[in-house]
Amino acid sequence: MDLQTLTYLAIGLTFALYIGIAIFSRASSTGDFYVAGKHVHPVANGMATAADWMSAASFISMAGLIGFLGYEGGVYLMGWTGGYVLLAMLLAPYLRKFGKFTVPEFIGDRYYSQLARVVAVICLIFISFTYIAGQMRGVGIVFSRFMEVPIETGLYIGMGVVFIYAVLGGMKGVTYTQVAQYCVLIFAYTVPAVFIAINATGTPLPQIALGSELVDGSGYLLEKLDHTLVDLGFGAYTAPFNDKSMIDVCAITLALMVGTAGLPHVIVRFFTVPKVRDARISAGWALLFITLLYTTAPAVGALSRMNLIATVNGADGNGTEYVIMPNWFKTWEDSGLLAWYDHNNDSKVQYAAGKAFAGDGKPAFAGDQRGIHRERVTTNPGHGDIVGNAPFANELYVDRDIMVLANPEIAGLPNWVIALIAAGGIAAALSTAAGLLLVISSSVSHDLLKSTFTKNISEKQELMAGRLAAGVAIAIAGYLGLNPPAFVAQVVAFAFGLAASSLFPVILMGIFNKRMNKWGAISGMLTGLGFTLGYIIYFKGVFVAPFAANIPENWILGISPEGAGVIGMALNFIVATIVARNTAPPPAHIQQLVDTIRVPR
Amino acid sequence: MSNPKKEYWRANIRLVGGCLLVWFGVSFGCGILLVDFFNQFQVGGYKLGFWFSQQGSIFTFLVLIFFYAFRMNTLDRRYGVDED
Numbered sequence: 001m002d003l004q005t006l007t008y009l010a011i012g013l014t015f016a017l018y019i020g021i022a023i024f025s026r027a028s029s030t031g032d033f034y035v036a037g038k039h040v041h042p043v044a045n046g047m048a049t050a051a052d053w054m055s056a057a058s059f060i061s062m063a064g065l066i067g068f069l070g071y072e073g074g075v076y077l078m079g080w081t082g083g084y085v086l087l088a089m090l091l092a093p094y095l096r097k098f099g100k101f102t103v104p105e106f107i108g109d110r111y112y113s114q115l116a117r118v119v120a121v122i123c124l125i126f127i128s129f130t131y132i133a134g135q136m137r138g139v140g141i142v143f144s145r146f147m148e149v150p151i152e153t154g155l156y157i158g159m160g161v162v163f164i165y166a167v168l169g170g171m172k173g174v175t176y177t178q179v180a181q182y183c184v185l186i187f188a189y190t191v192p193a194v195f196i197a198i199n200a201t202g203t204p205l206p207q208i209a210l211g212s213e214l215v216d217g218s219g220y221l222l223e224k225l226d227h228t229l230v231d232l233g234f235g236a237y238t239a240p241f242n243d244k245s246m247i248d249v250c251a252i253t254l255a256l257m258v259g260t261a262g263l264p265h266v267i268v269r270f271f272t273v274p275k276v277r278d279a280r281i282s283a284g285w286a287l288l289f290i291t292l293l294y295t296t297a298p299a300v301g302a303l304s305r306m307n308l309i310a311t312v313n314g315a316d317g318n319g320t321e322y323v324i325m326p327n328w329f330k331t332w333e334d335s336g337l338l339a340w341y342d343h344n345n346d347s348k349v350q351y352a353a354g355k356a357f358a359g360d361g362k363p364a365f366a367g368d369q370r371g372i373h374r375e376r377v378t379t380n381p382g383h384g385d386i387v388g389n390a391p392f393a394n395e396l397y398v399d400r401d402i403m404v405l406a407n408p409e410i411a412g413l414p415n416w417v418i419a420l421i422a423a424g425g426i427a428a429a430l431s432t433a434a435g436l437l438l439v440i441s442s443s444v445s446h447d448l449l450k451s452t453f454t455k456n457i458s459e460k461q462e463l464m465a466g467r468l469a470a471g472v473a474i475a476i477a478g479y480l481g482l483n484p485p486a487f488v489a490q491v492v493a494f495a496f497g498l499a500a501s502s503l504f505p506v507i508l509m510g511i512f513n514k515r516m517n518k519w520g521a522i523s524g525m526l527t528g529l530g531f532t533l534g535y536i537i538y539f540k541g542v543f544v545a546p547f548a549a550n551i552p553e554n555w556i557l558g559i560s561p562e563g564a565g566v567i568g569m570a571l572n573f574i575v576a577t578i579v580a581r582n583t584a585p586p587p588a589h590i591q592q593l594v595d596t597i598r599v600p601r
Numbered sequence: 602m603s604n605p606k607k608e609y610w611r612a613n614i615r616l617v618g619g620c621l622l623v624w625f626g627v628s629f630g631c632g633i634l635l636v637d638f639f640n641q642f643q644v645g646g647y648k649l650g651f652w653f654s655q656q657g658s659i660f661t662f663l664v665l666i667f668f669y670a671f672r673m674n675t676l677d678r679r680y681g682v683d684e685d
Contacts, residue, residue, distance in 0.1 A: 066655075071636075074654030078628045081659045085624045088666045089617045093673075207656060211645035220646030238651045240636045249633050275684050277674055284666040291659050298655040598610055599682040 006419035007146045014184050014423050015161055018430075021180055022165030022173045030463050033170030034101040034442045035271045040175055042278040046285025048175045049269045051182035051431035053080075053260075053286070054293060055131070056138025059185060059428035064403030067301030070229075070237040072244050079256025081287060081294055086261040088283030091504075092270040094511045096279035097597045101271065102439070103264045103503065104447040110510040112590055113518045114452055119525050121443045123502045124264045128436045129480065130495040131265075132473075135436070136481025138429040145335060145405065146422040152482060158430060159478045166434045167470045171272060171442075174434045181431040186292055188424020192408045192417050193296045196303050199411060206299035225306055232309070233353030233390035237302065244560070245552065251563030259496030259565055262504030265435040268442075276600040304403045307410045312351040312396060319348030319392070322373040328409035333376055337399035339363035340375055343384030344392060347373060352390040356397050358382045363397050433477065441469035494536060497561075501528030501568025509576060514594050516576065519583045524576030532568035536561045609680040616676070620669050628658040 001009075027033040040048070058080070066073030098106050104124060108117025136155055143154020165173045190206075197209035201221060210221060218224050226236040235242030241249065260266065269286075270279045311329075314320040322340060329349075332338040340349050341356050341363070355361035358380045369377040384393040405425065408417045445466035450457060457465070502525045509516040509524075539550040539561045548554045550561065559567060585591075631639055632654035639650035647656075677683035 071651055071654065074632060074651075077655050078632060078658050081662050082624065082628050085620070085662050085665055089620060089669055208645075210656075211647040211652070213646065222646050222648070222651070238640070238648050240633075240640070240650070246633065250629060253628065253633065277670070277677065277684060280670040280673055281667070284663070284670055287663050287666055291663050295656055295659055595606070598613075599606060600677055600684050601682045 001415070003146075003415045003418055004148065006415050007422050010416075010419040010423040011147070011426060014180075014427060017180055018161060018177045019164055021176045022169045025169050025172045025176050027168070027170035027172045027463070030101070030446075030459050030466070032172045033463055033466050034446065035268070036170075036172040036175045038099075038272055038274055040272040040274075042273050042282035043285050044175070044179055045269060045273050045278070045282045047182040047289055048178035048272075049266065049282070049286035050289035050293075051178040051185065051427070052269055052435035053266055053290060053432070054185065054428055055432035056135050056425065056429035058293065058297075059189065060138055060141070060404050060425050061401045062404075063297040063300040063304065063407075064400035065301070066298055067305035067403055068400050069243060070235070071240045072242065072249060073298065073301060075244075075249055075252045075256065077294055077298065079253045080260055081290060082253070082257040083260025084283055084287040084290070086257060086504075087266070087270075088280055088287075090508055091261060091267060091511070092279045092283050093276045093600070094597045095267060095507070096270050096273065097276050097600060099271075102442050102446050103267055103507070104443055105451070107503075107506060107510065107521070108447070108451070110590065110593065111506075111516075111518045111521045112587065113522065116506075116518060116522050116525070117447055118452065119522060120503065120506070121447050123498055123525070123529060124443050125440055127263065127495045127498050127503075128265060128440050129476065132433055132436045132477040133480035135429040135433040136477050139426055139433075140481055141401070142405070142422050142425040142429070145331075146418070155478055155481050158426070158433075159474050162430055162434050162437065163471065163474050166437050166441075166474070167467050170466065170470075171268075171438055174438055175272060177434065178431045181427040182289060184427040185424040185431075186289070188420040188427070189293050189300075189404075190296055191420060192411075192413055193300050195413050195417065196307075196407065196411045197299060200303055200306070206296045210299040210302055221302065221306070225302055228306070228309060231390070232313075232351070233387035237305075245558050247558045248552070248555075248560050248563055251559040251566045255500050255563045255565035255569075256496055258500040258504050258569060260499075262499035262502075262507070263495070264443075264499075264503065265432075265439045267507075268439055269435070300404065300407065304407045304410065307407070308398065308403075309351060311410055312349050317391070319346070319350035319395075321347055322349050322375055323347070325349060326409075328406050332402050332406060336363075336365060337402045339365070339378055339397040341378050341381040341395055342373075342375075343381065343395050349395060350392045351396045352392055352394045353387040354385060354390070354394040355382050356384075356394045361397065437470050437473045437477065440473045441466050444469040444473075494533075497532040497536060497565035497568060498529060500565030501532040501572055505569055505572040505576065509573070511594065511597060513580075514591050515580060515585055517580050517583055517586045520576040520580030523579045524572040527575040528568040528572030531571050532564050535564040535567070605680050606682075609676065609682060612676055612680075613673070616669065616672055620665050623665060624662065627653060627661040632658050 031037050104117045104120035107120040139158035140151035140155045144151045165177050193206045194204050197206045201209040201212040202215045203209040203212045213220050273282050357363045363378045364380045366377040366379050371377050386393045449465050450462050506521050506525050538547045636650035640648040642649040
């Protein structure tokens with residue numbers, strides 16, 4: 001069968017599965033809709049959490065990012081897994097004991113304040129929409145590349161499927177679909193990884209393969225990669241702090257860890273298990289399922305970088321004639337995620353350090369115009385300067401996002417493996433999108449409508465409102481996916497920074513500091529939020545031009561905007577503590593509430 | 602009432618504190634701050650500091666959470682606050 005038929009088959013079958021599950025697990029009460037009736041087994045919840053958490057970014061982009069960053073890629077690996085330790089020990093069991101439906105509800109009750117609750121809802125909605133835009137875009141990219149339909153059509157299909165199971169099934173439907181999606185995505189991720197690992201090192205386990213010797217007898221994989229990259233003018237793959245300073249690596253890692261623990265759609269998954277002790281162990285299961293992918297990704301990243309260099313620069317290391325480049329090269333070029341400019345006019349594609357294109361390094365294409373080798377014509381070539389002692393100037397632009405998707409093709413794997421990758425990428429994007437839609441709709445129906453604006457609606461009306469809100473949220477998400485704001489890449493830093501600097505500290509202090517009161521919490525949240533937003537906008541410019549160049553000399557303590565959440569968090573803690581000291585302590589019944597959530601019974 | 606609940610909470614804080622020390626040690630310690638020191642050692646094709654940052658810290662996190670969950674169950678039972 002050809003690739004396209006196989007892809008249709010893989011995606012069609014998985015969609016049928018998701019919809020089937022949705023029909024079997026419809027939500028009949030608000031409890032089902034918000035927290036799956038609190039009947040989810042901890043292992044099932046672990047799988048659902050893993051799928052909820054691992055987004056299109058984890059599946060599609062992360063390995064490529066690691067492959068290009070080398071050692072510094074570790075910030076994502078440690079940051080996005082270390083957060084689960086914080087979640088398991090500092091938040092999940094206590095929030096489960098609290099036993100209500102949403103994160104803002106905890107903040108509102110603990111700080112006896114509707115204002116605090118509404119501020120939390122605002123943080124939550126901002127964080128979640130930021131995230132969803134990226135997921136919808138991921139669905140669109142996979143569809144357009146592998147099914148050869150326009151991005152829009154792919155998006156509509158994805159929206160339709162999420163609509164069916166999120167609106168019908170609520171948290172209950174989403175939970176069991178996520179379990180299925182986890183199985184699809186982990187299978188899709190590890191199968192090609194194992195193939196590639198065997199091809200390169202003869203070892204099937206990617207975790208071992210990364211530290212193994214290559215089958216061609218050229219020594220250890222990582223050492224070979226170090227040498228190859230240095231010869232091309234890059235920093236060595238395993239050498240620390242090539243692109244980022246030590247303090248910045250620390251700050252980004254911590255911001256990602258704390259941000260992970262503070263993401264509402266992840267926290268709320270721990271509301272769905274029957275007991276406090278299930279919440280603790282469930283975090284362990286979640287991390288186990290995440291670890292399977294996260295410890296595979298570094299091998300995928302390193303091997304795909306090496307395969308890319310081998311394919312482009314050829315056996316003699318002098319480059320490959322454009323006309324004999326393999327098919328995948330041209331398909332990705334057609335999609336604009338790869339581009340070539342022949343700086344030295346030798347008709348060969350060459351890859352080395354340095355930017356092949358001017359400005360931010362991204363190619364600008366002259367429409368569909370073709371050059372003398374039938375390559376796409378670009379309008380912004382760089383100077384073609386040679387970096388360090390590389391043998392030639394870099395002539396190639398490769399978008400990092402294509403590495404996982406193109407990897408099976410680069411490594412020459414069979415078509416069914418490529419079809420699998422497509423289905424896995426979609427599963428990763430849809431499962432995360434559904435989880436996010438759900439926290440948005442429950443905070444609208446439960447925190448805003450039921451508890452703040454229209455307090456006397458019945459449970460049935462609230463359920464209806466939840467479904468409507470989910471529908472509207474899907475429409476907005478689809479719109480954001482179709483018309484991605486120019487700053488999609490920047491806003492990812494927002495989501496983690498905001499979660500780290502607003503929600504996490506307030507929940508943590510709510511549990512561990514009895515003296516923390518309403519005024520402390522509100523001023524802390526606003527300070528953390530304000531600072532982090534300000535810092536990111538100041539250097540990255542969202543809606544406005546940046547106020548200062550985004551370079552280490554301008555940063556506070558050398559911390560980049562990606563790590564700004566850490567400063568925001570520290571300010572949140574400091575301001576909250578000072579304000580709480582100087583205002584009245586929380587009332588006695590709140591202190592009792594804290595005592596009850598601290599013990600399982 | 603001075604008081605099993607307070608003692609339970611203190612034991613809980615001690616356990617969490619110990620776990621977080623290990624959490625910090627493997628990631629920020631071995632993987633970032635002391636990465637150059639650990640990179641002197643080689644395990645197979647891995648430099649040790651690099652391994653901590655891209656593999657070792659994740660495995661340690663995993664063990665930590667399961668250890669914490671089992672220890673907390675023991676504490677719950679010892680202080681009679683378990684859910685059964």
